[in-house]
Amino acid sequence: MKILVINYRFFISGGPERYMFNLIELLESKGHEVIPFSVKHEKNKSSCYSDFFLSSVGTGKEIYASEYRRGVIKYFFKIISRYFYSFEAKKKLNALINKKHPDIIYILNYKALISPSIIDVAKKFNIPVVHRLSDFGKICANNVLYDYNKNEICEKCITGTKLNGIVNKCVNQSFANSMMRVFANYAEKLINVNKKVDAFVITSQFSLRKFKEGSMPIDKMHHIPTFFPENKLIISNEVSNKHALYFGRVDYDKGVHVAIEAFKNINSDLYIIGKASDNSYLNYLKELICSNNLENIHLLGEKTFDELCKYLSTCMFVVVPSLWYDNLPNSVLEAYAYHKPVIASATGSLKMMVENKKTGLLFRRNDPADLRSKVLELLVDEIATKELGNNAYKKLLNEYGSDQHYNKLINLFESLLKN
Structure with a gap:
């Protein structure tokens, strides 16, 4: 099986990237071909597909949002496109798919650095899309269901309107950043991103419950815990x-x-x-x-x-x-x-x-x-x-063994390909 893996980082900066590289190694050991799609960065691991990676949003050195803010004016239009809809991402992914013809696309993280335009490309080629959710970004402006102003758990965007993210300045305690994140989530709803994704992988039963409370499509949710090789x-x-x-x-x-x-x-x-x-x-x-x-x-x-x-x-x-x-x-x-x-x-x-x-x-x-x-x-x-x-x-x-994770994930992929 040819599996195209999409993530906005191709270097280890945390748990999601460690999972990605462990997964790539696992899939390749089982005979699958893995094709990465990411964003250029000076810390990236070597890849023969790096020419298809998107240009960096900033200098190619930034990791966290606080670092991107220093050049927000210089990179304003690129930042906007990566939040809402990037034609560069669309063009690059289109070229990669034309070259490699993957069977399935497995998305880890794309928000703010790649954009949801990639999902339209997948649908153009009729390729099933599976999206793994490792945080609460689909139902919370700051991804973590936590109010940094009051330093407490917050579920206002689940129980009420998503506009709470703007009112409470939930993203970096900034009105502008919060407004952009919330409007980007509304834009995803407008272009039917969740409907276009064929399946969501959720890592824990607790998160599954929260996504259900946040009105995510529960029929597309699949509980597949992460693994340790x-x-x-x-x-x-x-x-x-x-x-x-x-x-x-x-x-x-x-x-x-x-x-x-x-x-x-x-x-x-x-x-x-x-x-x-x-x-x-x-x-x-x-x-x-x-x-x-x-x-x-x-x-x-x-x-x-x-x-x-x-x-x-x-x-x-x-x-x-x-x-x-x-x-x-x-x-x-x-x-x-x-x-x-x-x-x-x-x-x-x-x-x-x-x-x-x-x-x-x-x-x-x-x-x-x-x-x-x-x-x-x-x-x-x-x-x-x-x-x-x-x-x-x-x-x-x-x-949390490799075989348990592999069997559940591949069974999901195969079921989507049959349909």
């Missing part, structure tokens, strides 16, 4: 010292400050790995650490996956203190692959991924004191902690 599994659980690890986005909705607060007066180190999309939040964390003389907290910044694995292999457990409805984060699966239990917020899909007192511990969301008690619980009982880690590894094998 078996060739990257770790056989044993070796802990060299009693430290904890957080890795992922370093942003407010990820609750990194909650973890820092929890580690006050704890005789154990917390290592924090990841890139901040907002420097003001990063500065806030540095000030929090400095003002409280927290020498046991280490902000390490961005690391390669190989570098991250060194910390994963030696930590005692992983902390996932998310404030938003975290949507099946890869960090939990990667922790499980290293036989590490996870202490996670009892919110969103995390309540399903982390089985309390079996594969880790759950704590009350946004409650540093409760998190601290759970950290101490694992630190004082190494034998029980190791047992939780072994259970976590078994859960990964049973529920």
